Amino acid sequence: MSVDRADGPAAAPRATAPAPASAAEDESGSLGRNVRRKEDRRLVTGHGRFVTDLELPRMRHVAFLRSPYGHARITGVDATAARDAGHRVFTGRDFAHVVLRAQSALPSYIETDQPILAHEKVCFSGEPVAAVVAKDRYRAEDGLELVAVDYEALPPTVCAWQEPREPVHPEAPDNVLLQRTFDAGSVTDAFAAADLVVERELVTNRHAGNPMECRAGVALWDAADGKLTFWNGTQVPHIVRNMIAELMGLSEGKVRVVAPDVGGGFGVKAVLYPEDVALCLMAREMPGIPLKWVEDRAEHLLAAAHARDHRYLIKAGFAADGRLLALEADVTCNVGAYSVYPWTAGIEPLMAGGLLSGPYKLDNYRCTVRGVATNTAPAGPYRGVARPASVFAMETMFDDAAARLGIDAIEIRRRNVITPEDIPYKMPSRLVDDSGHYGECLDKALDALDHPAFRAEQQRRREAGENPIGIGVALYNELTGLGRAASAGPRMPFRTGHDACTVRVNPDGRVTVISGVTSQGQGLETTMAQIVADAIGVRYDDVDVRIGDTDEALWGFGAFSSRQAVIGGGAAHNTAVAVKEKLVKLAAELIEAAEADVRVVDGEVYVVGDPKAQISVAEVARVAYLESNRLPDGIDPGLDATTFFDPIRGAFAAGAQAAAVEVDRTTGELRILKYVCVEDAGRAMHPQIVDGQIAGSVAQGLGGALFEHLVYDDAGNLSTGTLLDYLMPTSAEVPDMVIGHVSHPAANPLGVRGVGEGGTLGPNAVLAGALRDALGIEVNALPISPASVWKELHP
Amino acid sequence: MKCAPFDYVRAGSVEEVVKVLGEADGDGKILAGGQSLVPVLALRMARPSVLVDVNRIPGLARIRPVDGAVEVGALTRHSRLVEQTHHPLLAEAARWIGHTAIRSRGTTGGSIAHADPSAELPVVAAGVDATVTIAGPSGERTVAAEELFLGALLTSLDDGDMIVRVRFPLPTRWGFAEFARRHGDFALVTAVVAEIAGSLRITLGGVAAVPQRARAAEQIVADGGSAKDAARATADEIDPTADLHGSAPFRRAIAGEMVRRALAQVGIE
């Protein structure tokens, strides 16, 4: 795969993305430039520090015994043989007093308990039942074979839209853990007035997150201090600290969570899992002995959060001119055996219902969403949460309607899309769109695709009887950087709108940033350093960033909902501005200039109009820490600050994707000839990182559209238990792509919009649309495979 | 996913391998490239008591043209097959095996012994009427590839046997076509067309437990029929099973299409 920028090489963003007045924008700034990533020296030279790399004295290794049944009562657990062989064994009874109970104040939500190690019954194949501690992982797995568990099989339910055979939880006899109806306007009347009603049943495919590094943890209980340290490959260390402290009855100050380098997360590492809690509980039972568990790929596919197993019964009414008049949908999301902690079973259904209408104007909307428990692994957050599916459903309506009304598929979208004039636009789910730049993204995408050339080629092939090509497009709005008013998640007992940041100018004038953001490869160290360097006026190379340790950073909710550039970045900027205020005040006194005339550039302090530096930041800092004799009256020692930032609302990021594909009629193979993605990242702080996020998420979306599919058999066993059967896209399958930008700064301190997830939203819809355009066939189930296309061609 | 305990012997000669396997009494396994065996060990689906590492045995990685054929030593890595020019069909087939890392470790002997129904080398072996030389407790013997493959992952090798080399006759004309979900995946269908001793053989991988000759299609071609007819006959004469990647009718159609494409390479349209 290679990436082209639609608007030429980087550097352009400086010109095209004017920074708001609050951010530094002088010649020496690092924002908007592809500065060398701080983390890369370590990551690309093999010096990354992942949880797996952690070696501690006396360390022991943990393996989990997992249920071979999708649904069964546990009638006996006998660990005698394993203990006789010298293993330490923990079973469900040992931790029966602790449960994961994800909370939400939504009226219809039914709270259920997830055990740490199952003891009464198992609810999905792969659920942990016991844990063995041994000298190494090999021996721990030997020990698993010596633990005998008796099961009494119960009938499993794996499909969320079939009658449950036996409830997963007695509290929810119909397996429905949550249901909500979105209702706006007058849907019935609008359908009655429609010239065309299209109706479809669409099923999307179940995914695994599959970061390159699977889950991992090392837990150590220090009995003398009564303190737990948990090195955890998590996206959310502060949430983990908060939850572990609460679950274990510890004070938060006695729990330290460290997320060192983390090799990808994509949402599945934003969940607190029973294995995490088990590790910490076991560590408390074994003081002074670090316990390590590194999930292997088979465990990941079995038991880490799944996603996107949805069915949409969807119906849209259109006027003859293509205007969307009404939308009605019934959305069922398979949430698996348990409500993921702490996000709940609402995470996917509520997102699906809240954003189904996407970037389109719509007054009449009725949508019932439900989260249904089944005997499958719990479903949770995964890059793009629900929207790769909901965008597919929505765009399918337009492709369908366009074909039936004889309107061009692109034109029908233009007639319905929210425009900048409509902003702020209140969506029927009451979310407020602050973007409206979809049309511009679409124009740019079609330009980059060279749409007319492909249309001509399409015609030529039709006439020549060659393999057909088709063009597909999708528009989407990605809700990013959610503040308290739009906060992620379904009315949980916490609001994820803010992050904190500490900025210290050290006595030598260099800067240390201790940020609440976390990184799973997105380059947050770099971004935070750029923001702080520019806000203070020091060189990028003079800023160090420390992240991922709850004993250092005051607070951060972590990585999810494309929030960190906006929120963590905003906190870094505001904090740096606060530090700069003091720096300027102190410097002004020291050089006897007016504060308003002081400028700080590249670590030197200037007075307006004088090209000669008056004093260095290093010297000012030295005074602040070491030479109180030089401190002016009224200025305290030190040069640092800690502040919080909450953008209150969110920032919508507009996006458009388009592709031309070729289909082999004889084999059903689909070849992507060209793929284009244009997004509004607001101001691109580091263009290469932004492009990397977009390219990666499009690749992940293409994987979901064409390959990835977790399949359970009727007995509740996962049929796709290894990467031999669960197909991930490789570099050979991901096409070269063109990435373009429109840059409309958002209303936050840096003018940025999130870019972490949007790319995943388009591919399902784009490829389904392209297939329809090429062959006239309808895609009703994902993924699109040669076999599924072939079947449509040979009914 | 860690293997169960086993003993490890690094063998210095074929005789030693046969001896150690004999002593293990059916509980020993040869370790060659490890690309099929190690995953199976990790899943604890195989639990040999002893692994006999054959990688250091000298002289087993030679590729030698002999009259009308090419002899390939059991320890020849797939990547070497790709590079060699003596047997173009073998080179082409080997290119389709997995990825670079797998090709630089995996061996001819291992692939033939593992007998995966979707693997490339067994189809080529059956397709060109290769013969396999096996060392066993009572010395060396040679069997036809087609007699070696008994079922999926099942061969007529005895517990104490080791493949030492495979003799691949050179086809006068050949075609190779494969269909897989992704680049480097095991084939859904592989079609090998090879003209050996004047007759055109059509052999398929991935459609049955062992490489399967498409004899009806061969007959059609021998009678001067078209590739299209041969493709249709292929689809009719095989009996593939459905799996996650496609239904039986889909696999039939793909098999026919691969046969058509392989035939096109030998000029039969």
Ligand SMILES: Cc1cc2nc3c(=O)[nH]c(=O)nc-3n(C[C@H](O)[C@H](O)[C@H](O)COP(=O)(O)OP(=O)(O)OC[C@H]3O[C@@H](n4cnc5c(N)ncnc54)[C@H](O)[C@@H]3O)c2cc1C
């Ligand atoms: C990700 C991945 C993708 C792959 N894709 C493909 C593919 O597309 N096509 C394909 O054909 N293969 C593929 N393979 C398998 C690969 O080609 C293996 O190398 C090959 O099948 C086995 O060869 P080996 O030398 O690695 O054997 P090993 O794994 O060492 O052994 C395999 C079996 O053969 C036995 N054995 C080995 N050598 C001998 C011998 N000389 N005599 C008797 N018994 C012996 C072993 O005891 C064992 O039972 C893939 C493997 C991986 C991991």
